[in-house]
Amino acid sequence: xxxxxxxxxxxxxxxxxxxxxxxxxSVAPSRSKELRDGGSSASGTFGVKSGxxxxxxxxxxxxxxxxxxxxxxxxxxxxxxxxxxxxxADIRAEGGVARMSDPALxxxxxxxxxxxxxxxxxxxxxxxxxxxxxxxxDYIDESEVLTPADEEHHxxxxxxxxxxxxxxxxxxxxLRRISEGAAFIRTKGEAGTGNVVEAVRHxxxxxxxxxxxSVMNEEELYVFxxxxxxxxxxxxxTSRLKRLPVVNFAAGGIATPADAALMMQLGCDGVFxxxxxxxxxxxxxxxxxxxxAVTHYNNPKVLAEISGDxxxxxxxxxxxxxxxxxxxxxRGW
Amino acid sequence: MANASPTRNAVVGILALQGAFAxxxxxxxxxxxxxxxxxxxxxxxxxxxxxxxxxxxxxxxxTMAILARSLGLLEPxxxxxxxxxxxxxxxxxxLLSQSxxxxxxxxxxxxxGISVKIxxxxxxxxxxxxxxxxxxxxLRDSSTPFTGVFIRAPVILGLNPAPSDPPIEVIARLSPQxxxxxxxxxxxxxxxxxxxxxxxxxxxxxxxxxxxHPELTDDNRFHEYFVQHCVLPxxxxx
Numbered sequence: 001x002x003x004x005x006x007x008x009x010x011x012x013x014x015x016x017x018x019x020x021x022x023x024x025x026s027v028a029p030s031r032s033k034e035l036r037d038g039g040s041s042a043s044g045t046f047g048v049k050s051g052x053x054x055x056x057x058x059x060x061x062x063x064x065x066x067x068x069x070x071x072x073x074x075x076x077x078x079x080x081x082x083x084x085x086x087x088x089a090d091i092r093a094e095g096g097v098a099r100m101s102d103p104a105l106x107x108x109x110x111x112x113x114x115x116x117x118x119x120x121x122x123x124x125x126x127x128x129x130x131x132x133x134x135x136x137x138d139y140i141d142e143s144e145v146l147t148p149a150d151e152e153h154h155x156x157x158x159x160x161x162x163x164x165x166x167x168x169x170x171x172x173x174x175l176r177r178i179s180e181g182a183a184f185i186r187t188k189g190e191a192g193t194g195n196v197v198e199a200v201r202h203x204x205x206x207x208x209x210x211x212x213x214s215v216m217n218e219e220e221l222y223v224f225x226x227x228x229x230x231x232x233x234x235x236x237x238t239s240r241l242k243r244l245p246v247v248n249f250a251a252g253g254i255a256t257p258a259d260a261a262l263m264m265q266l267g268c269d270g271v272f273x274x275x276x277x278x279x280x281x282x283x284x285x286x287x288x289x290x291x292x293a294v295t296h297y298n299n300p301k302v303l304a305e306i307s308g309d310x311x312x313x314x315x316x317x318x319x320x321x322x323x324x325x326x327x328x329x330x331r332g333w
Numbered sequence: 334m335a336n337a338s339p340t341r342n343a344v345v346g347i348l349a350l351q352g353a354f355a356x357x358x359x360x361x362x363x364x365x366x367x368x369x370x371x372x373x374x375x376x377x378x379x380x381x382x383x384x385x386x387x388x389x390x391x392x393x394x395x396t397m398a399i400l401a402r403s404l405g406l407l408e409p410x411x412x413x414x415x416x417x418x419x420x421x422x423x424x425x426x427x428l429l430s431q432s433x434x435x436x437x438x439x440x441x442x443x444x445x446g447i448s449v450k451i452x453x454x455x456x457x458x459x460x461x462x463x464x465x466x467x468x469x470x471x472l473r474d475s476s477t478p479f480t481g482v483f484i485r486a487p488v489i490l491g492l493n494p495a496p497s498d499p500p501i502e503v504i505a506r507l508s509p510q511x512x513x514x515x516x517x518x519x520x521x522x523x524x525x526x527x528x529x530x531x532x533x534x535x536x537x538x539x540x541x542x543x544x545x546h547p548e549l550t551d552d553n554r555f556h557e558y559f560v561q562h563c564v565l566p567x568x569x570x571x
Contacts, residue, residue: 042463047549052462054353057351057392074395077396110458139459295351295376
């Protein structure tokens with residue numbers, strides 16, 4: 001498993017085991033390291049990176065900008081928080097260059113809660129990532145919500161011990177990110193809009209391509225890999241599993257319990273909620289309702305009960321070419 | 334095997350509020366145990382009532398406790414633990430513990446059932462998560478190590494069985510050199526192989542507790558152990 005030179009391998013990561021959530025025929029091989037001599041151990045493996053994402057499944061990851069908001073999220077049942085200086089809706093409204101948050105703020109949020117804490121870096125900004133790894137965040141989001149630092153290259157995520165989540169609009173983009181070392185994928189959606197349409201579009205695009213690939217033979221898969229710009233062996237693994245080879249969450253525009261349940265029924269493993277909670281009338285109540293909606297996504301009776309009386313939802317934006325803050329989903333390549 | 338062949342399948346529930354429940358289900362539905370068990374995802378008290386045994390999976394213990402409370406599932410779960418077989422992995426191990434360190438502010442609810450004190454997230458943040466080879470007593474083919482996947486894992490701080498409690502049986506330990514280095518507090522580094530913090534799997538009475546994730550490997554010997562040694566015997570004695 002280790003390369004002769006001792007440098008971290010940048011070949012395709014092994015596929016996590018048991019990433020399936022319904023179809024149990026889709027059990028992948030183990031991605032655990034071969035530790036066959038007693039007394040050996042290894043940290044920062046792809047197994048523990050994708051493993052943490054598997055522990056977040058069926059949960060809600062909430063954007064927070066202060067320790068107080070982080071506590072509200074934890075009390076509502078969030079399975080992790082994303083520490084930020086500004087939620088995407090404010091980044092949109094205020095404009096300017098959006099960067100990694102102040103490490104001091106991130107530390108305060110880490111100290112305030114016991115659940116995993118994530119934070120965002122700009123696309124391609126590997127030094128921001130080195131800083132966040134040193135701060136001790138549990139997951140890094142290489143995010144299109146911040147202003148990109150590199151318009152060609154994403155971070156080589158294999159070089160880090162801390163795991164990464166990345167956004168994707170389609171299957172090719174998702175598999176390119178996994179090949180760079182992402183252990184967790186989310187849809188891009190359109191952050192800060194409270195409009196779920198783009199997240200639905202991206203999930204549908206990924207699922208359609210997976211279904212197409214699942215009936216292709218080898219020759220067709222080679223061509224399809226070229227067409228969508230995906231590494232062949234990851235595409236082949238996806239076609240065998242009939243799902244992405246890592247955990248896949250919905251993100252970008254989710255604002256209500258119904259939105260969250262919609263994304264779950266479309267096949268996502270969990271949801272990120274950004275501006276949708278703390279830009280609403282009653283954040284604590286809405287947060288709790290969205291957490292319950294993700295657990296009971298298949299039970300309309302429960303959804304009806306928890307969707308009532310939540311106060312004002314965040315103001316939504318229509319997705320237009322000249323919308324304020326632009327189309328964030330188009331960042332990343 | 335001949336000594337444990339009840340006439341019906343054992344119904345094993347997996348608490349499916351949040352976390353890696355599908356992974357446990359996939360493991361139970363593989364040979365050689367798939368013909369002995371029927372798996373149910375548990376989200377309500379009605380689901381729980383169908384079960385002979387329960388697995389509480391990994392995930393976030395605070396999330397699961399909050400969801401269980403809002404569903405009115407805490408009392409049924411406690412009652413289940415008093416009478417039936419339960420296995421907790423990672424977050425599930427925390428919920429089965431008697432007391433917890435590093436609880437969220439204001440405390441968090443536990444189900445109890447196993448007389449241990451446990452620290453949540455005891456080795457540090459995610460960069461300290463690790464995999465290690467384990468030797469486990471009683472596992473099939475036990476000379477082949479079992480890969481323990483430890484993700485923000487809890488750490489057992491002490492065993493505190495009351496005289497009336499069933500005895501605790503340790504079934505796997507990590508050797509001290511496998512444990513993450515304690516950079517900030519070298520005095521907290523575990524060096525003694527009998528330190529409770531080296532314990533990663535144990536049994537007490539009907540219950541099983543592991544601080545690692547057997548469901549994240551491709552090796553279902555631990556699930557087989559649970560069915561063979563915990564679940565099926567409880568059906569026979571019932």
